[in-house]
Amino acid sequence: MNDNTIPAIHAAGLHKSFGDYAAVEDVSFLVPYGRVVGLLGPNGAGKTTTMRMLVGLATPTQGVSHIAGRPYAALSRPAQQIGVVLDAGGLHPSRTARQHLRIAAAMAHIDAARVTDVLNETGMMAAADRPIKGYSLGMRQRLALATALLGDPRVLILDEPANGLDPAGIRWLRENLRAFAAAGGAVLVSSHLLAEIEHVADDVVVIAHGRVAAAGELTALTAHHGGDLESFYLDLTATTTEVRSCFAQNC
Template sequence: MTDGRSSPDTTGEIVVSRLTKIYGSAPAVDDLSFRVEPGRVTGFLGPNGAGKTTTLRMLLNLVTPTAGQATIGGRRYANLTDPVRHVGAVLEASSAHKGRTGINHLRVICTAAGLPRSRADEVLAQVGLAPAARRKFKGYSLGMKQRLGIAAAMLGDPRVLILDEPANGLDPEGIRWMRGFLKSLAAEGRTVLVSSHLLSEMQLLADDVVIIAAGRLIRQGPVDQVIGSMAQTARVRVRSPQAETLRAALERESATVDVDDQGALLVGGVDAPTVGRVALAASVELHELATERPDLEGVFLELTAGKAGIR
């Protein structure tokens, strides 16, 4: 903050403990527990209807849990003193009066929150929206509205940032900016929790992931560890003008062999050196031999297969 006040005395750790929310007879969130640590970007992932938004709303005291609890720095959001200085949240693209400028929208929030009006200018510059500060909200693109929402979340200089699909509407340059911005906040020791469907981007952005499906925890941990835990799914991609001969030889070695839409063999159960040895023994010419390791998208799809969201 630039007004001389010290940062809130909180570690910023988010703890979700046996959180449950039932609508009618169906649980939207079902006995869910996980932790989000300060100084790291944590991706919150799940199929549509997995319960991500409901979880975030319970964390922010917008929805009352049926059971369990969620805390930020050891306290429920409702019990935080001056929560704008503890937690910044964006659960949807910023909404403002269409005739109000971006700077005036933020100044209104500053006044209501007891923050200096100068913070509006500071956060607009921070999110790269200063050139559009005096444009009316009705002329903002979706990506600009996303940036304005993040600016509003940053007004209190919070130690915790909670974002639901923040890259929605951003172009590639905006997504790259978002990645750098959130990483820089985590590097300052802040807690950053991000829900997103952009799995390739999340692999670049997140330090940790929490994956849920049908309201339940499926997997949690550092991104590299979560991907590494599925290393057994690595396949060898091989192309050969004698593909059928090679396929038969590999299957005699108990390998599993599929063919992709480009005619390449996708071999499981053996490693690349074994494929090369088998090809040499069968006098098969190879045009490509490479190991395809799982990425976050592939791991996510495998972990959540058949676990459709309830709501």
């Protein structure tokens, strides 16, 4: 049972520095249950770093974040509470999808029957017993999503999940994220595909230069741009489109 008065995701004043380089500065936002929130921003803006902090893969220099009211590290059963897709790489090339999912389920104390469920849900059943090394990018994305869904979580954090998906896969993802939120789940999804975010998101958070440049309901934010997310986004980020790079700053 969820306490819907507690946000699914709460980022409060997150900062992350790499050496002297401030990749993320004072980023705060909420993702309530029942909503899809799009995390947008130019290359190098700090989206992935923010998501990594939310799930304990990067330690904030300052600030805190909570998932369902607790820091990620304090979740009792993280795989059952939050599904994460941060990188569709990092899969063992010789394993099959079914083997990968069985191992992930066993490690998270999830019923092995869920493996069949998520293979079906993500359209991966036909490829389930082939080695991952032969998978396309889109198939790896589907497997990453299947892994995220294994524990039947109520919260999803997805970094560019549409990357490599074919048109049918993009539609499938859109419909599933909308259905997930309609059933009371919460989704934070990053993407450069603004048309896709326009279809799927209720709210957006735009990060530019490591800071929140705009956040709120999609329809309200884009009202002065005829409801067009692309015009809104390009106006907002017009002065911040250069790729930020720690490397370029020799840090």
